[in-house]
Structure formats: C-alpha cells, structure tokens
Amino acid sequence: xxxxxxxxxxxxxxxxxxxxxxxxxxxxxxxxxxxxxxxxxxxxxxxxxxxxxxxxxxxxxxxxxxxxxxxxxxxxxxxxxxxxxxxxxxxxxxxxxxxxxxxxxxxxxxxxxx
Amino acid sequence: xxxxxxxxxxxxxxxxxxxxxxxxxxxxxxxxxxxxxxxxxxxxxxxxxxxxxxxxxxxxxxxxxxxxxxxxxxxxxxxxxxxxxxxxxxxxxxxxxxxxxxxxxxxxx
Numbered sequence: 399x400x401x402x403x404x405x406x407x408x409x410x411x412x413x414x415x416x417x418x419x420x421x422x423x424x425x426x427x428x429x430x431x432x433x434x435x436x437x438x439x440x441x442x443x444x445x446x447x448x449x450x451x452x453x454x455x456x457x458x459x460x461x462x463x464x465x466x467x468x469x470x471x472x473x474x475x476x477x478x479x480x481x482x483x484x485x486x487x488x489x490x491x492x493x494x495x496x497x498x499x500x501x502x503x504x505x506x507x508x509x510x511x512x
Numbered sequence: 513x514x515x516x517x518x519x520x521x522x523x524x525x526x527x528x529x530x531x532x533x534x535x536x537x538x539x540x541x542x543x544x545x546x547x548x549x550x551x552x553x554x555x556x557x558x559x560x561x562x563x564x565x566x567x568x569x570x571x572x573x574x575x576x577x578x579x580x581x582x583x584x585x586x587x588x589x590x591x592x593x594x595x596x597x598x599x600x601x602x603x604x605x606x607x608x609x610x611x612x613x614x615x616x617x618x619x620x621x
C-alpha cells in the first residue's frame with residue numbers, strides 16, 4: 399500500500415529558481431494539505447484542498463502556489479525560492495472535515511535554498 | 513491568536529510511565545489529536561479526543577478537558593522505540609489543524 403508519496407526526497411535549490419514538490423495519494427481522500435516543519439515550530443499549513451478543483455490558503459501561503467486537477471495529485475510550486483523557504487515539507491491527506499478526519503502524512507521533502 | 517503549548521523535551525526511563533501535557537487556546541474546538549513523529553520521519557496518528565475524558569488505546573491513553581483547554585498523552589510501560597516527538601494538534605472552527613511544536617521524549621535504559 400503506497401498511501402502518500404512525495405518527490406523528491408531532498409533537494410538543494412539556488413535562490414531565485416523555481417521548483418515543484420510532488421505529492422500523490424492512492425487512498426481516494428478528498429482533502430489534501432501542504433505543511434512546512436521548522437525546528438522549534440509546529441507544523442504550519444501552507445495550502446490545502448478540500449476536494450479536487452478547489453484550493454485554499456493556510457497560515458503561511460506567501461511564495462507558494464498549488465493546484466488540484468484531480469483527486470490524487472497535489473503539487474506545491476515555489477515560483478522564486480528564497481532561503482527562508484528552507485524547511486521540511488510534508489504533504490498530507492484525509493477523508494475530509496468530519497468525524498476523526500485523521501490526516502495521513504507523506505514521508506516529506508527536505509528542501510535547502512541557498 | 514491561536515496557541516498550543518507543550519513541553520519542549522522530556523526524559524523517562526524504560527518501563528516507566530510518562531505524561532505529556534498540552535494546553536491550547538484556539539478559535540473554536542472540533543477535536544484534539546496526538547501524533548508521534550520519529551526523527552526524520554513523517555508524523556503518524558496516535559489518538560483523537562473530542563469529548564471530555566480518557567481514551568485508552570493499548571499502552572497509550574489520551575485525556576481531554578475542554579473547559580480547561582487541556583489534554584495529556586499518557587504512555588505506559590515505556591519502550592526504547594517510544595523515543596520520538598509527540599505532537600498535539602487542535603482542529604479549530606475552520607476545521608484546520610493547529611499544531612504544537614512537539615515534545616521530544618527521550619527514553620533511557
């Protein structure tokens with residue numbers, strides 16, 4: 399069972415370059431999320447999508463964009479990377495905001511912007 | 513603003529019991545979650561509380577008091593593999609999860 403996959407596992411990126419972090423889930427979950435995790439801080443929501451075709455802004459959306467063309471894929475794009483975007487990025491999915499709505503996480507992408 | 517507070521780090525002995533506390537102030541409440549995260553890995557779901565009281569799941573239990581904005585995770589019969597960070601998260605009025613910074617639990621033999 400794959401669950402959620404993310405690619406790449408890690409990346410070093412020059413400042414000013416663009417990059418897309420990929421996320422794919424095979425659980426047919428309606429909702430998907432992108433978080434960043436920085437040392438000493440809790441997971442912070444970047445963008446989310448409650449269902450295919452819709453997206454919303456989270457707590458820290460600036461400098462990032464997302465799309466949700468289908469149920470399975472939820473790519474995150476950095477248009478022009480800056481060093482403050484150095485972080486570990488986690489993609490997650492869930493059935494939706496009901497009941498326990500447990501979020502399941504991908505393995506993460508470790509991004510370094512120089 | 514919204515805030516989740518947990519201790520940064522705790523140390524316990526193998527075989528013992530440890531309680532990790534979490535206090536929260538959020539705009540609305542639609543449930544509290546505990547996740548476990550081993551170093552370099554993704555968070556994994558441990559427990560969910562939406563009503564006051566204790567939820568028991570094997571060696572792990574989670575307690576919630578909504579009136580006090582307080583929860584704890586209780587780990588019994590500690591094993592070395594329990595060394596990890598434990599994340600507390602509250603689902604707010606917009607059904608988004610607000611996360612604490614996590615408690616790093618160190619287990620000593």
